[in-house]
Amino acid sequence: MQTSSMKNRILVVDDEPDVLDLVTYNLGQAGFQTDTAADGAEALRKARSNTPDLILLDLMLPEMDGLEVCKLLRRDAKTSAIPIIMLTARASEIDRIVGLELGAADYVPKPFSPRELVLRVKKRLEQSNSAAPGHAYSFGPLQVDVSRHLVTVRGRRVDLTATEFKLLVMLLQRIGHVQSRDQLLRDVWEYETNIDTRTVDTHIRRLREKLGVAAKYLDTVRGVGYRFSPEMP
């Protein structure tokens, strides 16, 4: 979809106008398109609606902690694939580890040189633009772009909910392999307890409905689970 020659869009989240200006200026000089947010709520909203290619996130934010924002971004299917680089004044090890565990891609301690920041951003974007595993799937008439949260069947766009999308990706990650309802619950619902395995069935059904002609490749293996299969039924 998007070639590397196109401008990458970066969302910068910080509450200090000075930092914001410094960062956006330097990123602009380096050829990036920037958007800004001053607090966590705004960041979440813009991340969802604009789907930037990368997010620069300050740890210190009013109201909501940067780590909290990070966690929420990771949880939302629409934004979970966007790489996040953290900015922080507190350069303690704990912060770093916690940040990375929560899904941040990298970490830049303040004060940072604009040059270093741009380098890190470039490096991270190159990683994304090169075919990272799990970046995009193509299977029969079905195409899935994970980072754009986009699914097409025979070129026609299909709108999936966050859960449906995750479920689809999980199945596509191991094409041909049967995955039990328990397995899918674990991977898609991530240990959320007290969820019935029958719930998987319902979401499979909704998925099939939306996938149309591509649904015939989504097999039920009775007594075992579900799978995508290239074989004819």
Place this chain on the structure above:
Amino acid sequence: MQTSSMKNRILVVDDEPDVLDLVTYNLGQAGFQTDTAADGAEALRKARSNTPDLILLDLMLPEMDGLEVCKLLRRDAKTSAIPIIMLTARASEIDRIVGLELGAADYVPKPFSPRELVLRVKKRLEQSNSAAPGHAYSFGPLQVDVSRHLVTVRGRRVDLTATEFKLLVMLLQRIGHVQSRDQLLRDVWEYETNIDTRTVDTHIRRLREKLGVAAKYLDTVRGVGYRFSPEMP
């Protein structure tokens, strides 16, 4: 439900009898074999001598701290490869990070739901078992891929029910060896009582029917049981 035909053995380390009962009961229900230890010393000893497939370790232990036990388990060559899942009442980030740094594979905060615990255990064990042998079988015109739940005879796909599939895999796991009906009942039906041995005959028959030309390798040994045999009848 079943991840592999082999029962995984799990060592549960906790000093509270109630927790111990709860955990072992649920793991047993899920088809795991459990062993218990009430303190760090016992845990280390049993881990060394029994080499369980996974260790569930409570952070709070009398005398020796769970973290200390974890560290020692990691240091010992005999136990260093065994995955450890930590249980802890203190859900603080620090505990988690320290635990993971010391080599724990995962972490379950108390109070946990039995369901979540079992899911995490299964996930971890699947990771260990995924590279295990017995993933696929090939025998004459017969090919079986366990994780794809796919059987072909001379390249033609054959649809088996879950029970038939298990039965076939059991027989293929010991090619040439006769397996009694009782043995097959135990392995395929997993200790479900009150099942007639003649039931095996019926499933063998259905299996033969579906296997077509490959069925001639599935021998009846009169008065003993069944086996797959490369010999000609």
Place this chain on the structure above:
DNA sequence: CGGCCGTGTGACGATTCTGTTACAGTTTGG
């Protein structure tokens, strides 16, 4: 040769599993 034991075969309820629909509780977006 004939009876007995073990096995193959077909049929038949009973059970389990899945697809589908409907609905209530939440969340999202305007």
Place this chain on the structure above:
DNA sequence: CCAAACTGTAACAGAATCGTCACACGGCCG
């Protein structure tokens, strides 16, 4: 703040699967 969308459950019907039985067949023994 309301409407729409999303999500998890419950309920039900149809279908697939399962376990058992009765009977037929065929070897093995005397």
